[in-house]
Amino acid sequence: MLRPGLPAAQYDQNQRERVTLSQTNAVEARNAVKAFGQGDNAVRALNDVSVEIRKGEFFTLLGPSGCGKTTLLRLIAGFEMPTSGTILLDGQDITYLPPNKRPVNTVFQSYALFPHLTVAQNIGFGLEMQGRPRAEVKATVDRMLALVKLEELASRKTSQLSGGQQQRVALARALAPAPKVLLLDEPLSALDLKLRREMQGELKRLQTETGITFIFVTHDQEEALTMSDRIGVMSAGKLQQVGTPREIYTRPLNRFVASFIGETNFMPATSDGTTLTLAGGYQMPAPVLTKSGTVTVTVRPEQVKLSPTAEPGTLPATVRGVVYMGTDMNYQLHLADGTEIEACVVSDVTGEAALQAGQTVGVTFTPGSAQVLED
Amino acid sequence: MSAAEKAQAAQSTRNGWLLSTPALVILTLFAVGPLMIVVVYSFLAPGQYGNVEWQFSLDGWRGILWTKDIFDDTYGLADANISIFWRSIKLSVLTTVLTFAVGFPTAWFIATRPQKSRALWLFLITIPFWTNLLIRTYAINEVIRNEGLMNTVLLKLGAISEPIRLIYTDTAVFIGMAYVYLPLMVLPLFAAIDRFDMRLLEAGYDLYASRMQVLRRVILPIVKPGIIAGSILVFVPSLGAYVTPRVLGGGKQMMIGNFIDLQFGQGRNWPLGAALSLTLLVIVTAALLIYVKYANRDVSNGH
Numbered sequence: 206m207l208r209p210g211l212p213a214a215q216y217d218q219n220q221r222e223r224v225t226l227s228q229t230n231a232v233e234a235r236n237a238v239k240a241f242g243q244g245d246n247a248v249r250a251l252n253d254v255s256v257e258i259r260k261g262e263f264f265t266l267l268g269p270s271g272c273g274k275t276t277l278l279r280l281i282a283g284f285e286m287p288t289s290g291t292i293l294l295d296g297q298d299i300t301y302l303p304p305n306k307r308p309v310n311t312v313f314q315s316y317a318l319f320p321h322l323t324v325a326q327n328i329g330f331g332l333e334m335q336g337r338p339r340a341e342v343k344a345t346v347d348r349m350l351a352l353v354k355l356e357e358l359a360s361r362k363t364s365q366l367s368g369g370q371q372q373r374v375a376l377a378r379a380l381a382p383a384p385k386v387l388l389l390d391e392p393l394s395a396l397d398l399k400l401r402r403e404m405q406g407e408l409k410r411l412q413t414e415t416g417i418t419f420i421f422v423t424h425d426q427e428e429a430l431t432m433s434d435r436i437g438v439m440s441a442g443k444l445q446q447v448g449t450p451r452e453i454y455t456r457p458l459n460r461f462v463a464s465f466i467g468e469t470n471f472m473p474a475t476s477d478g479t480t481l482t483l484a485g486g487y488q489m490p491a492p493v494l495t496k497s498g499t500v501t502v503t504v505r506p507e508q509v510k511l512s513p514t515a516e517p518g519t520l521p522a523t524v525r526g527v528v529y530m531g532t533d534m535n536y537q538l539h540l541a542d543g544t545e546i547e548a549c550v551v552s553d554v555t556g557e558a559a560l561q562a563g564q565t566v567g568v569t570f571t572p573g574s575a576q577v578l579e580d
Numbered sequence: 581m582s583a584a585e586k587a588q589a590a591q592s593t594r595n596g597w598l599l600s601t602p603a604l605v606i607l608t609l610f611a612v613g614p615l616m617i618v619v620v621y622s623f624l625a626p627g628q629y630g631n632v633e634w635q636f637s638l639d640g641w642r643g644i645l646w647t648k649d650i651f652d653d654t655y656g657l658a659d660a661n662i663s664i665f666w667r668s669i670k671l672s673v674l675t676t677v678l679t680f681a682v683g684f685p686t687a688w689f690i691a692t693r694p695q696k697s698r699a700l701w702l703f704l705i706t707i708p709f710w711t712n713l714l715i716r717t718y719a720i721n722e723v724i725r726n727e728g729l730m731n732t733v734l735l736k737l738g739a740i741s742e743p744i745r746l747i748y749t750d751t752a753v754f755i756g757m758a759y760v761y762l763p764l765m766v767l768p769l770f771a772a773i774d775r776f777d778m779r780l781l782e783a784g785y786d787l788y789a790s791r792m793q794v795l796r797r798v799i800l801p802i803v804k805p806g807i808i809a810g811s812i813l814v815f816v817p818s819l820g821a822y823v824t825p826r827v828l829g830g831g832k833q834m835m836i837g838n839f840i841d842l843q844f845g846q847g848r849n850w851p852l853g854a855a856l857s858l859t860l861l862v863i864v865t866a867a868l869l870i871y872v873k874y875a876n877r878d879v880s881n882g883h
Binding site for chain 2 (some may be wrong): 282284285303304305309310311315317318319320321330331334335378379382547
């Protein structure tokens with residue numbers, strides 16, 4: 206991504222890298238903008254999004270509803286054309302190619318199975334439309350039925366299937382034509398929790414077995430963390446951060462990413478570039494490249510350590526409440542400057558809280574757990 | 581289920597029958613009764629001044645396809661009757677096809693409007709029903725006759741040098757019937773398209789189907805019940821149409837309906853009229869059975 210203020214030489218370097226990289230990218234969006242409506246009422250569902258999705262990876266677009274993730278998916282599928290910007294598939298410009306000319310298939314949120322066709326006919330539909338020979342269609346359909354374990358239901362109508370089975374048919378139907386990229390639009394949102402867990406594993410298995418690039422859209426951060434090779438976090442039509450689940454969780458770039466993925470604490474601090482000073486004078490080393498001045502620091506609750514007394518070198522806090530969560534004990538803490546933070550401690554064998562509400566405790570953070578946010 | 585419950589269930593079944601008895605009696609009297617009269621009349625001899633002579637005769641049934649030579653009493657095929665049957669079937673099929681060709685895009689248009697304006701469009705479709713059929717048919721006559729609106733305008737514009745002779749032809753009857761029966765095609769088609777899940781279109785395009793293939797392989801098979809219902813609603817009354825061929829066919833381009841009317845009027849041959857009515861009934865029933873059977877087999881094959 207091009208950052209403003211980069212020296213010209215470095216910019217050229219980036220350009221060159223991008224050209225060579227696009228050989229290995231399955232899908233690439235360049236400065237994609239999608240506006241709905243006209244004139245002053247126009248809403249930018251996508252606001253200048255650039256992203257590179259590599260071949261064979263499980264890429265997840267994560268964000269709350271209305272963040273533009275589905276719009277981006279529809280641009281890649283070809284159901285919508287961008288207002289400006291480019292979509293590339295295997296380095297080829299496909300921005301204005303109709304959906305039936307793109308080697309990309311979609312698993313729809315509603316599944317959108319053809320009600321007048323059987324399971325096998327649904328799965329074979331794409332192959333038939335491509336004009337593949339009858340024998341090949343049959344062989345592929347059989348292989349797909351085996352892949353999603355629906356052999357016995359081949360001649361059923363789709364209306365006679367359960368939600369989980371319909372989901373598998375939708376998957377098999379989209380995989381049958383062996384697309385270069387498979388797009389999945391919140392495919393698990395209609396399933397109950399148990400089935401969802403099962404299908405998460407199934408999806409991951411299918412992706413590994415077929416080696417097809419998966420682009421998965423979800424608003425469920427847990428789903429994103431457990432399944433993805435990389436995640437793109439979106440909010441308000443913009444891509445906020447792209448990275449592996451580990452990077453996204455431990456090194457969030459901004460407040461939105463930090464709070465959308467998992468629980469976290471925000472604390473104001475002052476930085477001199479090497480040391481962070483929190484309320485009450487508590488000091489800790491700043492991560493490299495931290496700017497000087499007033500900053501926001503974030504620490505995950507499970508990285509907050511508590512000691513029974515506010516010893517020197519700890520951040521003094523008052524316990525406001527204790528919530529027993531089963532595996533964990535959740536402490537709500539009140540810092541000297543009025544900031545509320547949470548600490549998450551693994552419960553002991555009795556399930557009794559070690560610290561009581563009203564007690565003054567000392568807070569420390571696991572070294573390296575503090576993140577300084579861009580905004 | 582205990583004995584008491586069984587008795588109660590039986591009682592409620594009896595009550596059900598008892599309550600529907602009046603309706604059943606009326607239905608039997610008014611649906612089956614007149615039909616029986618028609619059947620009986622078709623096997624009697626014609627009276628001198630209309631009505632029937634109470635003696636058994638097959639002349640009515642014979643008269644459908646054969647005609648008695650007035651000189652030597654031999655029977656020959658009645659060409660006139662056959663051409664009337666042929667015209668009725670041909671024009672009804674054409675009417676059904678034309679109303680579908682016009683009605684499908686219309687119904688699709690209405691079904692894809694926003695919920696609010698949809699009611700208005702449907703309302704507009706039903707407006708022709710507010711005027712008497714006869715008046716509407718005469719209005720068409722006024723438009724297409726030799727000195728009518730269409731020819732006057734075209735002559736004035738110099739598009740034609742002499743009037744297009746359309747009135748009192750098969751084409752006039754066909755256009756008239758298509759106009760009259762169009763709403764009967766649009767409404768069931770609309771109901772079917774309204775239920776159609778538009779997301780299936782995207783699924784079709786996504787799976788490499790062209791627009792034509794999406795229409796043929798996704799839309800048409802799914803809205804087929806609406807097509808069948810619309811076709812039946814148009815084909816059946818077209819076959820027995822009376823007013824339209826009378827006004828726009830000018831009494832020369834007769835259809836079965838006019839032919840039957842003739843037997844009960846000037847023809848004074850009630851048994852032949854009765855036999856013709858029953859023949860029409862048989863043709864309609866046979867056509868429907870064949871059509872529905874064909875359509876169902878089509879659906880289950882998915883092609």
